[in-house]
Amino acid sequence: MSVAAGARPLPRPRRGVLGTLAATDHKALGAGLFVTAFAFFLAAGVLALLMRSELAQPGMQIVSTQGYDELFTLHGSTMFYLFATPIAMAAGVYLVPLQIGAARLAAPRLALASWWMVIAGGLIMWMGFLTEQGAADVGWYAYVPLSDMPNSPSVGTDYWIVGVILAALAAIALSACILATIVKLRAPGMTMLRLPVFAWTMIVSCLMVVTAFPALVVAMALLLWQRQLGHVYTLPSGPIDYQHLFWFFGHPVVYVVFFPFVGAVAEAIATFSGRRWFGYRPFVLSLLAFAALSMSVWGHHMFTTDSVENRYFSLTSTALLVPAGVEYFDALATMCRGRIRLDQPALLFALGFLVLFAIGGTTGIFVGSPPLDYHVTDSYFIVAHFHYTLFGGSVMGLFSAIYLWWPKVTGTLLRRSLGVWHFWLTVVGMNLTFFPMFFLGWNGMPRRVADYPPSSGWQPLNVVASAGAWLIALSLLVFLANVAVSLRRRVPAGPNPWGAQTLEWATSSPPPRENFPDPLPPVRSYAPLLDLREEAA
């Protein structure tokens, strides 16, 4: 069946750095993009550590105010544009062809160019640190007119815009590749309603990228024009126009970097509960509803502007609790009456995701209410809220994905006990870091402040948050140690060490160039390998 993917033989991979940088095999490409994005994650994490260390006490100790502004701008931008979006796409590039029984990714050269664009965009953005005036200092959403030339004349801001445009174009191209792969290259028998749940989460993510990210490209291109030539955001409505363009992208992006990890968590829970994912059709429907709603909630970032219809955006934002609740129902129903292998890091991170994201989700409903948002928006409460969604959600889900698919990608096993340590350090560290921020924001600490008055009484909670940040750093060191040990002293994984349910586990680990040299097992549902086991039982 693998032959059906194309009459032409697939090119053999070349060795060396140049070979890697020219790879058109979706697995090499996906892995390369993944490592690139993860490196940006660590780099942005270092910036966060510097910020947390600076905020541990009143007064400026480590960086200047200007330096601090560059830190939070590059932290947020790197996390969104260079880490979260590319790593979600990387997971899709690697896994989607395998999950749908395809031999390749559609338009692999476009995907390869996208990887280069992420690298180039990241380097250009960070090159700002080497310039005389420093890197961009306008915040990751770069509101006009603060980001206009008279207010932010640094060339680092122009670099930043170019970097964002490159990364956004890369995300659009990668999404197009993944969508085309799913539409055109599914194996015989793999209907749309037999796609694995992870593949479905990639579909909704990619749909959001191709509809929302063009608005970012336009907003940024116009911003560059405004800075260099003017006459764009100069009407009285200019600052609000920019916000509409930006948040039309800026809200969907948080779901773009969230859903693929919902899919990973779903696969981990199903696999380690020994059951198929519960409520597949309602789940798919809820994903599509979620994605559709996500395109209509952007104005909740603008409740305090007095320029949007607050009730409309409150309605759409609060409605999100319905599809989100369906996803929780399905996760818990899958666990219920399963046979749960609780000692596996992939499952632990998945369960951590469920609990921590619940905090981010419910506080999201809280700030979806305009009278409540009037107080806590642009405060540390918001910082706490979105880190519970992006760290408690996306990053916990990412590590669930890493522990789940590591054996498939590398052919080796990660050390289980180090993984459990990694999990508990992460959980404790992230709660210490972000929970105090709810109180800080409620008590009046605005976000994006380089310092605070000693009389504010905010220091104790800031110390706790800073200590937590260092604990997160320690947890990442444990993870990196696990990777190093596991790659040096290899424990072979075999094709399907977890008894997983989807097609990528029906081939060797790592899969060969053509993915499936042997005939595929029959595909009669979204869990074809589980079907075979249940028939044999």
Add this chain to the structure above:
Amino acid sequence: MVDTRHEYDRLAGLYLPIAAGVVLLVLVLVVGFAVRYRAGEEGAGRAPSRLASAPRAEALYVLALTAVAAFLLWRTFTVEARVDGAARARASVLVDVTAAKWHWTFAYPGAGIVVRGSDARRPTLVVPAGRAIGFRLASVDVIHAFWIPSRRFKRDATPGLPTRFTLVFPRTGTWPNGGECSEYCGLHHWQMRFDVRVVAPAAFAAWLRSGGTTVAGAAA
């Protein structure tokens, strides 16, 4: 007159227990299922269930979720109508607030008083207690945001788009750093603060008559 803090506290007092309850429920179910259905050694134990869907239960659950969303929205819209309605209400005292990098200016039209802050000195917003204070907010350069945490209210100051709102300060007193800019506006954003002094209406009237020269609140 609507007290924004009172409205906020009541609505938050509804939302937060529900949020905490949901998080607790998820925690209990996740831990409970993980322990209850934990596999024994070598994967021993009952075979996992093969049930893959429960459309009727899930449909009822969706209806329940929709009811929760509708209930929250009803409460939110009710409070929003009061808070935003009050923000548009007529005021007995008018204050023109101008935000600029990186200080606030408060002008009291009619009385000819202008309290101007500078990068080095925080200005003081002086208002009478228990009166509806109308604020006209504008920015001369970038976007700032006028936030008084103790009033549980903020509003963006967008250049070219002046807005107005009404707040009530029920108690007299002085709050150093009682107001701040909450929209990142550049280098000295974190220092863009002001003090809030709420005085008795008679003392405020005297302060206005004196052209802002008496120490406001000294008589309060």
